[in-house]
Amino acid sequence: xxxxxxxxxxxxxxxxxxxxxxxxxxxxxxxxxxHENGALVINQFLEIYKGTGLAPRVxxxxxxxxxxxxxxxxxxxxxxTNQKKVREFVAANGITxxxxxxxxxxxxxxxxxxxxxxVRPGAVVLGTDSHTxxxxxxxxLAFGIGATEMASVWALGTALNVEVPATIKVVVNGKLxxxxxxxxxxxxxxxxxxxxxxxxxxxxxxxxxxxxxxxSGRLTLCNMSVEAGATSGIVPADAETLRYLREEAGVxxxxxxxxxxxxxxxxxxxxxxxSKLEPQIACPHTVDNVKPIGAVAGTKVHQIVIGSCTNGxxxxxxxxxxxxxxxxxxQGVRMLVFPASGRIYTQALLKGLLADFVxxxxxxxxxxxxxxxxxxxxxxGDGETALSTTNRNFxxxxxxxxxxxxxxxxxxxAASALAGVITDPRTVTxxxxx
Amino acid sequence: MSDVVLILDDDVSTDVIYPGRYMATVLxxxxxxxxxxxxVEFNAKLKAKQVPQGSFIVAGKNFGCGSSREQAVxxxxxxxxxxxxxxxxxxFTQNSVNLGLNIIEAPAIEAAEGDELEIQGDEVIxxxxxxxxxxxxxxxxxxxxxDAGGLIAYTRRRxxxxxxx
Numbered sequence: 001x002x003x004x005x006x007x008x009x010x011x012x013x014x015x016x017x018x019x020x021x022x023x024x025x026x027x028x029x030x031x032x033x034x035h036e037n038g039a040l041v042i043n044q045f046l047e048i049y050k051g052t053g054l055a056p057r058v059x060x061x062x063x064x065x066x067x068x069x070x071x072x073x074x075x076x077x078x079x080x081t082n083q084k085k086v087r088e089f090v091a092a093n094g095i096t097x098x099x100x101x102x103x104x105x106x107x108x109x110x111x112x113x114x115x116x117x118x119v120r121p122g123a124v125v126l127g128t129d130s131h132t133x134x135x136x137x138x139x140x141l142a143f144g145i146g147a148t149e150m151a152s153v154w155a156l157g158t159a160l161n162v163e164v165p166a167t168i169k170v171v172v173n174g175k176l177x178x179x180x181x182x183x184x185x186x187x188x189x190x191x192x193x194x195x196x197x198x199x200x201x202x203x204x205x206x207x208x209x210x211x212x213x214x215x216s217g218r219l220t221l222c223n224m225s226v227e228a229g230a231t232s233g234i235v236p237a238d239a240e241t242l243r244y245l246r247e248e249a250g251v252x253x254x255x256x257x258x259x260x261x262x263x264x265x266x267x268x269x270x271x272x273x274x275s276k277l278e279p280q281i282a283c284p285h286t287v288d289n290v291k292p293i294g295a296v297a298g299t300k301v302h303q304i305v306i307g308s309c310t311n312g313x314x315x316x317x318x319x320x321x322x323x324x325x326x327x328x329x330x331q332g333v334r335m336l337v338f339p340a341s342g343r344i345y346t347q348a349l350l351k352g353l354l355a356d357f358v359x360x361x362x363x364x365x366x367x368x369x370x371x372x373x374x375x376x377x378x379x380x381g382d383g384e385t386a387l388s389t390t391n392r393n394f395x396x397x398x399x400x401x402x403x404x405x406x407x408x409x410x411x412x413x414a415a416s417a418l419a420g421v422i423t424d425p426r427t428v429t430x431x432x433x434x
Numbered sequence: 435m436s437d438v439v440l441i442l443d444d445d446v447s448t449d450v451i452y453p454g455r456y457m458a459t460v461l462x463x464x465x466x467x468x469x470x471x472x473x474v475e476f477n478a479k480l481k482a483k484q485v486p487q488g489s490f491i492v493a494g495k496n497f498g499c500g501s502s503r504e505q506a507v508x509x510x511x512x513x514x515x516x517x518x519x520x521x522x523x524x525x526f527t528q529n530s531v532n533l534g535l536n537i538i539e540a541p542a543i544e545a546a547e548g549d550e551l552e553i554q555g556d557e558v559i560x561x562x563x564x565x566x567x568x569x570x571x572x573x574x575x576x577x578x579x580x581d582a583g584g585l586i587a588y589t590r591r592r593x594x595x596x597x598x599x
């Protein structure tokens with residue numbers, strides 16, 4: 001019986017010859033990631049040791065990553081104190097994969113992990129963040145867990161009672177039309193599957209469109225797989241994965257891609273032809289409320305957001321800057337741009353993209369989760385509407401339950417910023433003069 | 435037997451259960467004050483201790499979707515609410531098991547605010563309507579954690595087995 005990627009990864013990590021969907025295993029964890037909620041993980045970790053007579057000690061400090069991104073720089077004394085507590089724990093336990101608030105090395109956890117080569121094909125990556133699914137873009141099994149579960153991982157080095165998920169095979173074929181990209185593919189897929197359609201399933205991506213796609217685009221797909229309820233998204237590692245890890249993440253040493261068997265068992269196969277795909281929009285207040293752009297074009301927007309772990313990479317910024325260059329953001333629209341990491345911020349700076357944004361009237365913010373989760377900055381007023389390249393539009397997501405959030409690609413966001421209403425990017429000219 | 439104190443729709447996200455702007459508050463002792471903070475009236479009742487422990491919230495499909503924030507579970511656990519839903523999201527389910535929040539999956543559940551419900555074996559009984567609804571049992575792998583008294587207790591036990599003092 002053939003095996004899927006997730007079955008192969010979990011068999012290796014659990015030290016078993018083979019496992020199948022439905023089996024319960026205790027896989028060794030290759031990388032355990034947290035952000036500010038590391039403060040809660042520490043609390044629960046110390047709780048585990050109470051009354052044991054054992055000294056609290058993490059199982060392997062080299063396999064723990066902590067990245068501050070959700071509220072950077074701190075918005076309140078409470079956050080600042082939590083961050084301080086985490087810093088002290090990091091120092092006391094010798095945790096090396098720690099990314100503090102810095103312009104060069106900081107950024108969003110789901111960008112920091114790939115670009116620093118922390119994620120390898122075949123690895124088991126757990127994170128106290130639901131968008132940990134992102135790292136499946138590198139052929140790893142990566143999924144989100146809660147803080148107490150992470151505390152358990154810190155103590156034992158294994159994940160307890162993991163049920164091997166069944167897999168949905170997603171085959172994407174066709175050449176993407178101009179101004180249509182990975183974000184449109186995943187929005188369309190989430191709309192088709194619904195918000196719970198992939199619960200307890202892995203989405204395994206295949207097809208010529210995926211093979212031709214950059215790692216950046218694959219990160220977008222895997223990032224939002226969780227919006228269909230998926231445990232994880234996985235793109236089986238290939239030549240592009242190895243190129244990315246060697247050339248962009250500076251990884252040396254052996255890399256072993258894990259690929260599915262030809263006769264692997266899938267619960268379902270979905271085939272998508274993207275050659276005629278239109279820009280897609282997720283409408284309020286669920287991510288699966290997806291419509292082609294024609295259905296909502298003309299809707300007035302008050303805030304445009306470009307960035308996040310979903311679409312804050314260099315290629316995203318290039319597309320948006322190309323549309324905005326030499327033009328102006330419409331009156332009455334606030335446009336916020338936040339690159340996904342310090343490295344991307346620097347690249348965008350050196351390429352002149354940040355100047356394009358600022359001269360068009362956008363506000364360029366520091367790397368981090370920014371306005372996405374409504375905790376820190378960029379909140380919406382009552383009755384206002386945001387159009388955003390982020391990944392969630394739940395009621396209250398951007399800090400105000402009396403506002404609306406629409407989700408889209410960077411091209412749609414930039415074109416709409418110019419017009420002040422939701423605008424099809426296929427109707428705008430690109431490549432203005434700086 | 436307890437009352438249904440709140441009826442919710444499908445796809446209630448963790449942003450609704452525990453809004454992101456309170457995420458800097460992490461300790462289970464402090465999170466209960468922000469439960470359903472944007473449902474202002476219900477939150478006020480909770481804070482005024484007008485909702486008895488063991489009261490039921492009845493929701494639709496995919497309850498707890500979205501963020502992995504554990505506050506969305508500890509905030510409900512702090513009020514000892516019981517959540518009955520047509521379905522739950524994966525991470526929310528796992529967090530509930532880990533922290534001991536009582537969640538019950540009853541795909542056919544029918545109830546209105548004020549109805550009296552009772553859990554009897556593998557059924558939810560709507561006493562007010564005289565109807566019974568089957569409960570989907572938790573997978574055995576998760577039941578082990580509940581039987582151990584939650585993940586902290588279970589991990590503590592495993593740790594002691596691994597490295598006896």
